[in-house]
Amino acid sequence: MPVTVGVAVAILYFLSIFSFDHGCMATTTPSATERPTKTSAAGTSSATGTPTAAAVARKNPKRGLAFAAELPGDILNVNQTASVISWQYDWANLPPAYLATSNIKYIPMQWGSGSIDRFVDAVRAQGADTILAFNEPDFVNEANMDPTEAARLWMAYIEPLKQYGVRLGGPAVTAAGTGRPWLQQFFAACGECSIDFLPIHWYGVGTSGFYDYLWTIHNEYPRLPVWVTEYADTSDNETEVLSFMNETMRYMDELEWIERYAWFGLFRPKSGVHYNLLREDGGLNALGELYTGAKTVYTQYIKDTTFEGYKTVDGADIPNQPLVTSWPVSLTASGASPSRRVILGANAPISVISLVAIAIGSLMSGVYWKVW
Numbered sequence: 001m002p003v004t005v006g007v008a009v010a011i012l013y014f015l016s017i018f019s020f021d022h023g024c025m026a027t028t029t030p031s032a033t034e035r036p037t038k039t040s041a042a043g044t045s046s047a048t049g050t051p052t053a054a055a056v057a058r059k060n061p062k063r064g065l066a067f068a069a070e071l072p073g074d075i076l077n078v079n080q081t082a083s084v085i086s087w088q089y090d091w092a093n094l095p096p097a098y099l100a101t102s103n104i105k106y107i108p109m110q111w112g113s114g115s116i117d118r119f120v121d122a123v124r125a126q127g128a129d130t131i132l133a134f135n136e137p138d139f140v141n142e143a144n145m146d147p148t149e150a151a152r153l154w155m156a157y158i159e160p161l162k163q164y165g166v167r168l169g170g171p172a173v174t175a176a177g178t179g180r181p182w183l184q185q186f187f188a189a190c191g192e193c194s195i196d197f198l199p200i201h202w203y204g205v206g207t208s209g210f211y212d213y214l215w216t217i218h219n220e221y222p223r224l225p226v227w228v229t230e231y232a233d234t235s236d237n238e239t240e241v242l243s244f245m246n247e248t249m250r251y252m253d254e255l256e257w258i259e260r261y262a263w264f265g266l267f268r269p270k271s272g273v274h275y276n277l278l279r280e281d282g283g284l285n286a287l288g289e290l291y292t293g294a295k296t297v298y299t300q301y302i303k304d305t306t307f308e309g310y311k312t313v314d315g316a317d318i319p320n321q322p323l324v325t326s327w328p329v330s331l332t333a334s335g336a337s338p339s340r341r342v343i344l345g346a347n348a349p350i351s352v353i354s355l356v357a358i359a360i361g362s363l364m365s366g367v368y369w370k371v372w
């Protein structure tokens with residue numbers, strides 16, 4: 001699934017860069033005249049616009065977002081103070097502008113072998129302290145990699161991140177019969193690989209199969225914390241899917257060796273699928289509300305030359321909400337120290353300003369010394 005999603009996200013990202021002046025989401029944000037006046041969230045902001053402590057939901061350090069949406073504005077449902085989501089990924093190595101500015105910690109991924117020689121630079125440029133690598137390498141329709149070749153690529157292009165203190169997530173195999181054998185071959189071929197945690201995927205019906213799989217993985221790799229980076233109940237019965245989500249979230253919140261999890265995923269309805277978090281109009285459905293801990297902020301019907309349909313138009317329920325930039329201390333003990341996320345692109349103007357300031361400073365001191 002993430003192949004098409006990844007491609008769509010990549011296309012949107014490049015469109016946003018090349019057509020709209022570095023990430024300005026002109027295609028998806030309605031003009032000011034189209035925007036209805038937003039009713040302010042009463043009593044939630046102080047005079048300075050800083051949210052009061054009570055209004056800011058405590059983020060769940062484990063719960064993340066698999067951003068599979070095709071419309072960038074869909075992130076606004078999660079970019080709100082009430083949301084408990086603390087991290088996100090979209091199978092790409094760099095966040096598009098709408099994710100980079102969404103207040104949710106972004107984890108870059110090296111999806112397969114493509115452009116792998118540029119991964120270290122991409123990770124360092126955004127100041128990421130954690131990465132994911134190789135999406136379903138055991139599956140022909142996904143990264144589809146030979147385990148020995150994957151181990152070679154790992155040593156050449158992923159392992160070097162270790163020297164910068166980055167935490168490395170291992171290959172995320174499927175829960176199909178090919179997954180665990182692939183992983184065993186990879187580990188056998190990659191004795192020198194420093195893997196800090198093991199991401200896994202699971203799709204199926206009912207909690208017992210899911211829990212069995214979690215424990216099987218844990219028993220095989222007892223020293224590696226587990227990240228469930230894609231999972232869903234594929235039942236047609238929406239009541240069952242909802243209670244599956246409800247139970248598994250609580251289960252994983254309490255299991256110490258589960259470090260993170262991400263439901264698949266944040267996207268609008270698709271035929272035959274009952275695990276999407278969004279409604280047709282872009283708002284959160286019951287699953288989405290349960291998962292994010294938030295209500296839909298706002299959706300609006302929009303018709304212009306490029307788009308007709310519903311969009312989420314404004315997620316800023318409270319201005320200046322704090323960025324979620326670091327892991328809680330308990331979860332960083334074995335890995336990198338938390339660092340502030342640097343939003344790529346946003347640094348450029350700052351460095352230009354600093355350069356100008358330094359230049360003016362030097363000139364001034366030159367002038368000063370001459371006068372003196």
Ligand SMILES: *[C@@H]1O[C@H](CO)[C@@H](O)[C@H](O)[C@H]1NC(C)=O
Pocket residue numbers: 237238239240
């Ligand atoms: C869905 O599952 C619930 C709980 O298991 C059950 O009560 C209900 O009848 C099911 N609905 C359908 C349409 O099968």
Ligand SMILES: *[C@@H]1O[C@H](CO)[C@@H](O)[C@H](O)[C@H]1NC(C)=O
Pocket residue numbers: 242243246247290
């Ligand atoms: C989730 O589980 C809790 C505890 O059993 C229950 O109180 C709550 O109603 C459930 N929520 C949903 C949406 O199923």
Ligand SMILES: *[C@@H]1O[C@H](CO)[C@@H](O)[C@H](O)[C@H]1NC(C)=O
Pocket residue numbers: 075076079080097098099101102103315316317318319320321
């Ligand atoms: C997320 O919310 C913040 C604060 O409300 C806002 O400044 C930012 O623009 C939002 N991000 C996006 C992508 O809309």
